[in-house]
Amino acid sequence: MTEASLYLLQQIINGLTIGSTYALIAIGYTMVYGIIGMINFAHGEIYMIGSYVSFIVITGLLAMGSFALPLVLFIALLVAMLIASTYGWTVERVAYRPLRGSNRLIALISAIGMSIFLQNYVALAQGSRDVALAPLISGSVLELGSLDTFEVTLSWMQLLIWVVTLVTMTSLTLFISRSRMGRACRACAEDLGMTNLLGIDTNRIISLTFVIGAALAAIAGLLLGLYYGVINPFIGFMAGLKAFTAAVLGGIGSIPGAMLGGLILGVTEALTAAYFPSEYKDVVAFGLLVTILLFRPTGILGKPEVEKV
Amino acid sequence: MSQLLLDVNELTMRFGGLLAVNAVNLKVRNRQIVSIIGPNGAGKTTVFNCLSGFYIPTDGSVLFNGDQLAGLKDFQISRKGLVRTFQHVRLFSKMTVIENMLVAQHRHLNTNLFAGMFKTPSYRRLEQEAMDRAIYWLEEVDLLQHANREAGYLAYGQQRKLEIARCMSTQPELLLLDEPAAGLNPFETKELDQLIIRLRDEHEISVLLIEHDMGLVMGISDHIYVIAQGTPLADGTPDEVKQNPDVIKAYLGES
Numbered sequence A: 001m002t003e004a005s006l007y008l009l010q011q012i013i014n015g016l017t018i019g020s021t022y023a024l025i026a027i028g029y030t031m032v033y034g035i036i037g038m039i040n041f042a043h044g045e046i047y048m049i050g051s052y053v054s055f056i057v058i059t060g061l062l063a064m065g066s067f068a069l070p071l072v073l074f075i076a077l078l079v080a081m082l083i084a085s086t087y088g089w090t091v092e093r094v095a096y097r098p099l100r101g102s103n104r105l106i107a108l109i110s111a112i113g114m115s116i117f118l119q120n121y122v123a124l125a126q127g128s129r130d131v132a133l134a135p136l137i138s139g140s141v142l143e144l145g146s147l148d149t150f151e152v153t154l155s156w157m158q159l160l161i162w163v164v165t166l167v168t169m170t171s172l173t174l175f176i177s178r179s180r181m182g183r184a185c186r187a188c189a190e191d192l193g194m195t196n197l198l199g200i201d202t203n204r205i206i207s208l209t210f211v212i213g214a215a216l217a218a219i220a221g222l223l224l225g226l227y228y229g230v231i232n233p234f235i236g237f238m239a240g241l242k243a244f245t246a247a248v249l250g251g252i253g254s255i256p257g258a259m260l261g262g263l264i265l266g267v268t269e270a271l272t273a274a275y276f277p278s279e280y281k282d283v284v285a286f287g288l289l290v291t292i293l294l295f296r297p298t299g300i301l302g303k304p305e306v307e308k309v
Numbered sequence B: 001m002s003q004l005l006l007d008v009n010e011l012t013m014r015f016g017g018l019l020a021v022n023a024v025n026l027k028v029r030n031r032q033i034v035s036i037i038g039p040n041g042a043g044k045t046t047v048f049n050c051l052s053g054f055y056i057p058t059d060g061s062v063l064f065n066g067d068q069l070a071g072l073k074d075f076q077i078s079r080k081g082l083v084r085t086f087q088h089v090r091l092f093s094k095m096t097v098i099e100n101m102l103v104a105q106h107r108h109l110n111t112n113l114f115a116g117m118f119k120t121p122s123y124r125r126l127e128q129e130a131m132d133r134a135i136y137w138l139e140e141v142d143l144l145q146h147a148n149r150e151a152g153y154l155a156y157g158q159q160r161k162l163e164i165a166r167c168m169s170t171q172p173e174l175l176l177l178d179e180p181a182a183g184l185n186p187f188e189t190k191e192l193d194q195l196i197i198r199l200r201d202e203h204e205i206s207v208l209l210i211e212h213d214m215g216l217v218m219g220i221s222d223h224i225y226v227i228a229q230g231t232p233l234a235d236g237t238p239d240e241v242k243q244n245p246d247v248i249k250a251y252l253g254e255s
Helices: A003-036 A043-064 A069-099 A104-126 A156-178 A180-190 A192-197 A202-228 A235-250 A255-275 A280-295 B044-051 B074-080 B097-104 B113-118 B121-140 B156-169 B186-201 B214-220 B238-243 B245-252
Strands: A140-146 A151-155 B004-015 B018-029 B033-037 B059-064 B082-084 B174-178 B206-210 B223-228 B231-236
Touching (some): A003 A156, A003 A180, A003 A202, A003 A235, A043 A069, A043 A104, A043 A202, A069 A104, A069 A202, A104 A235, A140 A156, A151 A156, A156 A180, A156 A255, A180 A202, A180 B097, A192 A202, A192 B074, A235 A255, A235 A280, A255 A280, B004 B044, B004 B206, B018 B033, B018 B044, B018 B206, B018 B223, B033 B044, B044 B082, B044 B174, B044 B206, B097 B121, B097 B156, B156 B174, B156 B186, B186 B206, B214 B238, B223 B238, B231 B238, B231 B245, B238 B245
Parallel strands (some): B033 B223, B082 B174, B174 B206
Antiparallel strands (some): A140 A151, B004 B018, B004 B059
């Protein structure tokens, strides 16, 4: 392969990796929007909290020693999902549920407030400086080619991100399409009022979507934290915006849309950074958001909202 | 006389200065078909909205099986056995017919997450029961052959029947139907007519009906309430109502 195509290949691998994590976070936006029609702007912070919890657990367990790395990561993942879910649940209960039925703008402001609160809360509790973790997973699975200037590889870390994302997305899809709760989630997304009238406590279903979204964000928090190795209390803001973009890109309210949107956004960013000054990647990402909103507001897989008579 | 199922006393609903429902009394007994009729805008649907928990009535009491319904959330009311349909079809149109039936039975299924994850025997049994009930009601309304189609693709008349079947799968004691015959052709109306009678006679539930199709109302009702401008005008058997001068005046105007 030529140098140019190897370079392209490497960027696509990198883009799919970042894109997978965007997709994981985007699920939380899209599920909540699908059911109660609000953008949960504090969702990025849940991702950040997931990152912090997993860092704390990993550091703690490694300091105690005598644990195998896969076990450490697994425990960290479970604890991060659990704690992030608790945060997700509580945020909905405290900041959104009392405002249900009021103007959408009010819930949005409450969400932004919650986001600022959580950022500062973590900054106070954990310090606002960067926290770093030495790379735990190094080495590459595959050497796809090498030239004098660089090697094209798929690293273990990237493979881990791909596999975990794939497993999570598959489980989620099965859960939504097959399980009883998933069925109720879909019913709520279509007609919340009617679902209520059929005797389903829709508040529980709404809580459930917040919990699922938060757990998925925590998975992304652990993965991206390990991938970059550095976190701070403010990473949730940008990650949240990117994931939101991904959700809109794929069609907000649509779960496959969020998955697709995440991957497309990740690859677009990686390619921009590869061929243009890398500072432009955010410009392109959000430019994409504006373009989508102008020309196809329903997103790639979204269906136009049918006006209810 | 059979037992009193729904007992509405002096139900009043005010929206600001507008008196939408004014001291309406309503009684539905077990195994009875009761209709509410009245000109457009008379407040019939508002009464339904008060009964099903959509609105909180300004005044009056609603007793269902002796329990006060006022203050209960809509999902709690439907759990007590009072379910309703709407004037327009409100199916989960992107879900299949059978899924629509199963969602309605959500609360009858085991709510334990672990039971669902590991498919415990009790979970399986409840799932099976829900499925059996869904199939039973789809057969009753002659929709079983469409079980795996998306509900939104059914013909309009079939969607209306599916709504009734979905309500029935929640095992209600009282079914509130808001203009079930609207938009149906004469043949479908006839079928609906038969279905409602079967609900009373074979399935032993009560039906409270809002309907404009007088043929349907007069043919099947045990008791009829007439409301005009939110105020009760008359009530009685179909024959009594038909001959009531106030009712004739409200419908046909002064002569």
